[in-house]
Amino acid sequence: MSASRHIPRSLAKLRNGGLRTIQSHGFHNRTLNATASPVAWSRNSTRVPMSPLTPPSSRGFSTTIPNRHKHLDEPKPGEELWITFIDKDGEQHKLAVCEGDNLLDIAQSHDLEMEGACGGSCACSTCHVIVTDEDYYDKIPEPEDDENDMLDLAFGLTETSRLGCQVKMTKELDGVVVKLPTMTRNLQASDFS
Numbered sequence: 647m648s649a650s651r652h653i654p655r656s657l658a659k660l661r662n663g664g665l666r667t668i669q670s671h672g673f674h675n676r677t678l679n680a681t682a683s684p685v686a687w688s689r690n691s692t693r694v695p696m697s698p699l700t701p702p703s704s705r706g707f708s709t710t711i712p713n714r715h716k717h718l719d720e721p722k723p724g725e726e727l728w729i730t731f732i733d734k735d736g737e738q739h740k741l742a743v744c745e746g747d748n749l750l751d752i753a754q755s756h757d758l759e760m761e762g763a764c765g766g767s768c769a770c771s772t773c774h775v776i777v778t779d780e781d782y783y784d785k786i787p788e789p790e791d792d793e794n795d796m797l798d799l800a801f802g803l804t805e806t807s808r809l810g811c812q813v814k815m816t817k818e819l820d821g822v823v824v825k826l827p828t829m830t831r832n833l834q835a836s837d838f839s
């Protein structure tokens with residue numbers, strides 16, 4: 647069959663059957679097409695019956711339990727370590743935490759304003775904290791090169807600055823007080839141009 651004959655025949659199909667099929671699929675036209683049996687065209691141009699459409703069942707809303715970012719376990723009684731965050735407004739938050747928790751996770755699990763843009767992979771400086779007491783600062787293991795590189799980019803760097811995601815709570819740090827800087831620097835591509 648030539649292409650020129652094939653096209654008009656296809657159009658005829660659309661007018662006679664295809665249109666009806668389209669209408670019967672339309673939710674709003676269901677009553678108008680109640681008597682028309684839904685059909686579709688198979689590859690070999692024969693009509694094949696289709697199962698009648700059923701309206702979508704009504705679906706209710708569902709809710710999921712909010713997943714707090716980096717939720718941490720509560721420390722067992724008697725095993726708590728204490729840390730105090732001083733937020734940007736100067737408010738103090740004294741928290742009981744477990745050994746091994748890092749400061750970014752602690753802050754975020756208590757809804758304190760610490761961004762942690764890179765998710766704790768030492769690739770930003772938005773988890774910058776300032777250890778208020780030098781004695782505590784000296785008890786934290788030395789920063790790796792990666793952390794030092796990121797600290798160089800931190801806004802308001804001080805002598806006792808660290809990245810929260812790289813500092814884990816230890817027994818030696820029990821009672822530490824850290825301050826959240828008033829601003830953090832969220833790097834953008836334009837910062838490197």
Ligand code: FES
Pocket residue numbers: 750761762763764765766767768769770771772773796809810811812
């Ligand atoms: S969250 Fe990015 S360096 Fe700590």
